[in-house]
Amino acid sequence: MGACLAPRRTEPLGEVEWASYSHAVDVEQVQDAYTSVADLYIELVGTKQQVHPADLAFIGRHLSIRPGRVLDVGCGPGHITDYLRSLGVDAMGIDIVPEFIAHAEAAHPDGRYELGSMKNLRVENNSLVGVLTWFSLIHLPPEELDGVLAELRRVMSPGSPLVAGFFEWDELAAFDHKVITAYRWPVDEFSERLASAGFVEVEREHRNADGTGRPYAAIAAVMGDAPRTRS
Ligand SMILES: C[S@@+](CC[C@H](N)C(=O)[O-])C[C@H]1O[C@@H](n2cnc3c(N)ncnc32)[C@H](O)[C@@H]1O
Numbered sequence: 399m400g401a402c403l404a405p406r407r408t409e410p411l412g413e414v415e416w417a418s419y420s421h422a423v424d425v426e427q428v429q430d431a432y433t434s435v436a437d438l439y440i441e442l443v444g445t446k447q448q449v450h451p452a453d454l455a456f457i458g459r460h461l462s463i464r465p466g467r468v469l470d471v472g473c474g475p476g477h478i479t480d481y482l483r484s485l486g487v488d489a490m491g492i493d494i495v496p497e498f499i500a501h502a503e504a505a506h507p508d509g510r511y512e513l514g515s516m517k518n519l520r521v522e523n524n525s526l527v528g529v530l531t532w533f534s535l536i537h538l539p540p541e542e543l544d545g546v547l548a549e550l551r552r553v554m555s556p557g558s559p560l561v562a563g564f565f566e567w568d569e570l571a572a573f574d575h576k577v578i579t580a581y582r583w584p585v586d587e588f589s590e591r592l593a594s595a596g597f598v599e600v601e602r603e604h605r606n607a608d609g610t611g612r613p614y615a616a617i618a619a620v621m622g623d624a625p626r627t628r629s
Contacts (some may be wrong), residue, residue: 422539422572423579425515429494431578432474436497437565439577444475444501449526453563454481456603457530460559460618462487466527471516471550472534476502480509482530489530492519504562516546529554532563533614536580540570542601551621558621560597564588566604566615585615596625 423431432439446454457478461468462485470479473491475498482489483506492514493499501510513522516534529550538546550560565573565582572581589599597619606613 419454423537425494428537428578429516432495433497435577436495436501440475440498440501444455444477444505446481449478449481450605452533452605454478456601456616456618457532457561458482458485460526460561460601461489461530462540463559464527464557466555467525468528469519469521469526469553470530470532471519472531473502473511474498474534476506476509477513478530479511483509487528492516493534517542517549519549519553523552526554527558528560529558529560531560532573533565535562536564536575536582537578538581540581543591545593545594547597548625551596551625554621556621556623559600559618560592560621561616561618562588562592563614563616564615582613585617586595587614589617589619592619594626595615596622598622 440559442448449507458481461482466488468482468487468489470491473479473493476491479489479491479502490510490512491502492512494513494515499511499513500602502509535543535546554560565580566585567582568584570578570581570583570587585602589602592599599617599619601618602611603616
């Protein structure tokens with residue numbers, strides 16, 4: 399198990415101030431890291447058969463409800479985007495790694511995939527009816543999560559579902575993910591961040607709670623009318 403660092407909390411204002419993790423990574427580092435292992439990543443996890451059937455069911459159940467475009471943000475090899483398309487969803491994938499986008503276009507020629515970052519989506523306001531962030535928020539330093547959720551909110555229409563998969567842990571902590579530094583979250587804390595950004599949790603599932611693998615969770619949340627005002 400890799401190094402785990404807990405966030406530093408400052409109490410006076412009751413606010414949480416995230417310490418800079420000594421090994422926090424930026425987008426370019428994440429892009430470089432995935433680029434260097436892209437072929438292996440595609441081989442190990444790049445088909446829908448390699449995704450837990452219950453995860454596919456969870457994703458499909460929440461993201462195939464409304465007609466319109468769904469964005470798979472950080473789609474990697476594009477296999478889950480393609481799964482959504484197989485359900486009749488107008489799904490499109492974006493990722494920062496050119497090798498993943500090239501693979502996705504070759505493997506799923508009917509699909510639509512584009513290079514792009516979740517931090518600055520080339521998508522019009524209120525134009526999406528759903529967003530999937532399947533393990534793509536995991537490398538974000540915690541202090542950057544709110545900004546990305548606000549960007550997702552900008553492009554989604556009210557009432558749209560957001561489905562997120564992420565590693566869970568008792569406390570928010572960085573760890574040495576096989577590709578590059580990632581964070582694992584207490585599920586309630588992640589849900590709280592979603593709520594602050596205006597997404598109301600509607601369902602969650604836990605996997606590997608029995609210790610058979612790294613525990614992770616899936617949350618489905620629906621975009622409410624307005625972000626919650628912080629008290
Ligand atoms: C753990 S992989 C998950 C890939 C895919 N969702 C899956 O389930 O296999 C994380 C993905 O997020 C992408 N990613 C990380 N930061 C990103 C950003 N700022 N914008 C778009 N994609 C990003 C990475 O390139 C990588 O493909």
